[in-house]
Amino acid sequence: MKFATLITTGLLLAGSALAEDTVKLTRVYENLETKFPIAVVIPQDGTQREFLALQRGQILILPKDEKAAEAKTFLDLSTRGMEAANGKFEEGLNGLAFHPKYKDNGLFYLCYTQQKPKRLVISEMKVSADADKADPSTERVLLEIPLINWNHHGGNILFGPDGYLYIGVGDTSKRNDEQRMAQLKAVMVGKVLRIDVDSREFHNAYGIPADNPFADGVDALPQIYAYGIRNPWGLHFDDKGRFWLADVGQDLWEEINWIVKGGNYGWSFREGARPFPLRLDPVPEGAQLIDPIHEYHHGDGLSITGGIIYKGKDLPNLAGAYIYGDFVLGKIWALQVNDDGKVQSNDLLYTSPQTPADNPKKKPSVLVKPTAFCADAKGEMLVLDWNGALYRLSK
Numbered sequence: 001m002k003f004a005t006l007i008t009t010g011l012l013l014a015g016s017a018l019a020e021d022t023v024k025l026t027r028v029y030e031n032l033e034t035k036f037p038i039a040v041v042i043p044q045d046g047t048q049r050e051f052l053a054l055q056r057g058q059i060l061i062l063p064k065d066e067k068a069a070e071a072k073t074f075l076d077l078s079t080r081g082m083e084a085a086n087g088k089f090e091e092g093l094n095g096l097a098f099h100p101k102y103k104d105n106g107l108f109y110l111c112y113t114q115q116k117p118k119r120l121v122i123s124e125m126k127v128s129a130d131a132d133k134a135d136p137s138t139e140r141v142l143l144e145i146p147l148i149n150w151n152h153h154g155g156n157i158l159f160g161p162d163g164y165l166y167i168g169v170g171d172t173s174k175r176n177d178e179q180r181m182a183q184l185k186a187v188m189v190g191k192v193l194r195i196d197v198d199s200r201e202f203h204n205a206y207g208i209p210a211d212n213p214f215a216d217g218v219d220a221l222p223q224i225y226a227y228g229i230r231n232p233w234g235l236h237f238d239d240k241g242r243f244w245l246a247d248v249g250q251d252l253w254e255e256i257n258w259i260v261k262g263g264n265y266g267w268s269f270r271e272g273a274r275p276f277p278l279r280l281d282p283v284p285e286g287a288q289l290i291d292p293i294h295e296y297h298h299g300d301g302l303s304i305t306g307g308i309i310y311k312g313k314d315l316p317n318l319a320g321a322y323i324y325g326d327f328v329l330g331k332i333w334a335l336q337v338n339d340d341g342k343v344q345s346n347d348l349l350y351t352s353p354q355t356p357a358d359n360p361k362k363k364p365s366v367l368v369k370p371t372a373f374c375a376d377a378k379g380e381m382l383v384l385d386w387n388g389a390l391y392r393l394s395k
């Protein structure tokens with residue numbers, strides 16, 4: 001009842017100031033408990049099962065019947081103590097990826113936070129004899145990355161077309177990259193990492209791809225694939241092999257980047273495609289800072305949630321568009337980009353009903369806070385909402 005009031009008020013207050021939505025969000029799985037969803041991932045095992053990862057440490061298998069009131073629990077790590085008391089906003093389970101050969105080896109990968117000491121854990125686990133149940137006793141920790149704050153650590157993981165595991169790690173700074181981590185190649189925070197989970201070279205846990213940009217580990221950690229990243233949220237490889245990464249901005253600009261091997265994406269010398277005014281030391285000579293392919297100002301949104309290329313059939317107008325959103329203001333856009341990275345169009349598709357805060361300095365309450373954009377088994381677009389709902393983009 002409270003929610004209904006909020007929505008009505010929001011719509012009334014919103015008035016004509018908001019652009020008209022060109023898509024709808026249709027609620028799906030409304031009878032399931034889906035608090036704090038962070039990803040829907042489909043393993044390449046032919047079953048087309050949709051695995052829903054929840055930030056509090058559970059992985060559910062979404063039932064075929066979208067009206068069902070129960071889902072199978074594939075894994076439950078909710079008693080692991082992933083979050084600190086003040087960490088519930090960003091800590092927890094942040095990433096899930098299935099091995100490209102999951103069908104044969106039953107292996108999948110998790111990225112989650114742990115406390116005392118605060119760290120990001122990347123681990124491997126195996127399915128049990130029951131294909132719908134993971135076996136937590138098989139867990140094998142690959143990598144642990146020390147963190148010094150509860151926020152800005154990213155944590156999305158995915159396999160690239162090369163079969164290697166990519167890990168997006170934020171700068172672990174509360175603000176301003178105070179520790180100057182993002183440019184420092186001696187730490188794994190503020191980076192995109194790439195590791196070979198099939199190798200046992202590194203402490204017998206994983207290997208370093210021979211063509212990683214700093215594979216020799218001299219003056220830079222060999223796990224690093226790209227750097228100068230603030231808080232990556234939303235990693236995606238498209239069919240053309242392009243690697244999309246949304247980097248959450250701090251004061252003014254939210255970014256969409258195309259990541260290339262060894263690339264330096266600027267933070268904290270730059271925020272978006274401009275100098276970051278709070279960093280006064282000079283950019284090292286010869287440094288090549290790569291600007292985002294697209295950015296938006298904090299007048300339009302406050303925290304980017306990266307998405308994926310739309311490949312479904314229901315919304316032909318969106319064919320080939322990169323669908324992404326803003327977590328704080330509840331917006332969804334479609335970005336069309338040339339092969340050379342030049343933006344052709346950026347259309348606002350949807351704006352969540354919202355209620356302005358009493359205090360104008362505070363953020364509004366929005367109904368839909370997108371945490372991820374994921375393809376369902378038919379290739380249609382699911383929008384995951386941190387407030388606890390799943391939606392499908394529809395006409």
Ligand SMILES: [Ca+2]
Nearest residue numbers: 265266267272
């Ligand atoms: Ca950047």
